[in-house]
Amino acid sequence: MKISVSRLGALVEATFEAAGCGGEESRAVAAGLVDANLTGHDSHGVARVPRYIGWLQSGEVEAGRTIDVVSDHGSLAVVDGNYGFGATVGREAVAFGIEKARDLGVAIVALRHAGHLGRIGQWAEMALSSGLVSLHIVNVAGSTLVAPFGGVERRFSTAPIAFGFPVPDAPPIVLDFATSAVAEGKVLVAANGGKPLPPATLIEADGELSADPDTLYGRGGAIRAMGDHKGSGLALMCELLAGALTGSGCSGPAPQRFANGMVSIYMSPEMFGSQASLARDTRDFVDWMRATRPAVEGGQVLLPGDPERTIRAERERDGIPLSADIWSSLVEAAKLVGVDPAHIQP
Numbered sequence: 102m103k104i105s106v107s108r109l110g111a112l113v114e115a116t117f118e119a120a121g122c123g124g125e126e127s128r129a130v131a132a133g134l135v136d137a138n139l140t141g142h143d144s145h146g147v148a149r150v151p152r153y154i155g156w157l158q159s160g161e162v163e164a165g166r167t168i169d170v171v172s173d174h175g176s177l178a179v180v181d182g183n184y185g186f187g188a189t190v191g192r193e194a195v196a197f198g199i200e201k202a203r204d205l206g207v208a209i210v211a212l213r214h215a216g217h218l219g220r221i222g223q224w225a226e227m228a229l230s231s232g233l234v235s236l237h238i239v240n241v242a243g244s245t246l247v248a249p250f251g252g253v254e255r256r257f258s259t260a261p262i263a264f265g266f267p268v269p270d271a272p273p274i275v276l277d278f279a280t281s282a283v284a285e286g287k288v289l290v291a292a293n294g295g296k297p298l299p300p301a302t303l304i305e306a307d308g309e310l311s312a313d314p315d316t317l318y319g320r321g322g323a324i325r326a327m328g329d330h331k332g333s334g335l336a337l338m339c340e341l342l343a344g345a346l347t348g349s350g351c352s353g354p355a356p357q358r359f360a361n362g363m364v365s366i367y368m369s370p371e372m373f374g375s376q377a378s379l380a381r382d383t384r385d386f387v388d389w390m391r392a393t394r395p396a397v398e399g400g401q402v403l404l405p406g407d408p409e410r411t412i413r414a415e416r417e418r419d420g421i422p423l424s425a426d427i428w429s430s431l432v433e434a435a436k437l438v439g440v441d442p443a444h445i446q447p
Contacts, residue, residue: 103420141412144286182215206372213349222277225265242350250333260339
């Protein structure tokens, strides 16, 4: 089935408002989840609504929280999200970093104890809207899903990274990926009747490779690191930078309350020299990349951010596709918190 952006957003917003979130926070959470679906990142979209509601009801995530500034040394600051919704405290932390980078040219903001921050590329896009280059490194305390290269036991979170780089008079570059072979949300989508997983992205406890979501959810297996030792090394650094360095906590070994940590670096291109030469070099290089002869006749070399823009245009026009299982999970979550049945329509 397909559902319009407005109707899906209204249902998700009503669900979080009925669950106890304020109107502004409900709109922010709904907008973030629906936007992930709009860009084709269904793993971070509305499929997560039941999980978010569960976290809210268990106290794992708390409504109405805002960031506290733990320390501020000018271009370097640490802020605490107080286990609030990532849609709220993440936006506040990024806005704080953007303001600093505008004033100082560069800023590093470490965010600790945030609820799920969603699609990390959205924070790079937010910085891009202010003309800034940015890098965002994330971990998940209390979440062990990924086996390190050469092992079968869960040790890492999916540890995503996102970059944003403005391109004058052209779409920006937005690179956003998990350091695992697939994001955990993609396993969740596959388990709910959505797009199947690529082969050999999961690993069983006995070392057998798998693409069956039950490997992760039913048999105690793990997601594999992307790129073997390279992805495993990146995940290690994400845990150390976003978890240990921020004070948010690593994925293990001690039990941790679920939280995202994020180190974000913001840079103003204006502070790096001639704007004319930067614009020229950026556009020349991007155009040169796009002019690469494709490996498949009739194909096209895409740059980071291109697929998301294409999918967004299609889904804004035609609606967002949802599997029957995901729609049912949304309906059940809405009923659980007492949403007006008028909102629950396919």
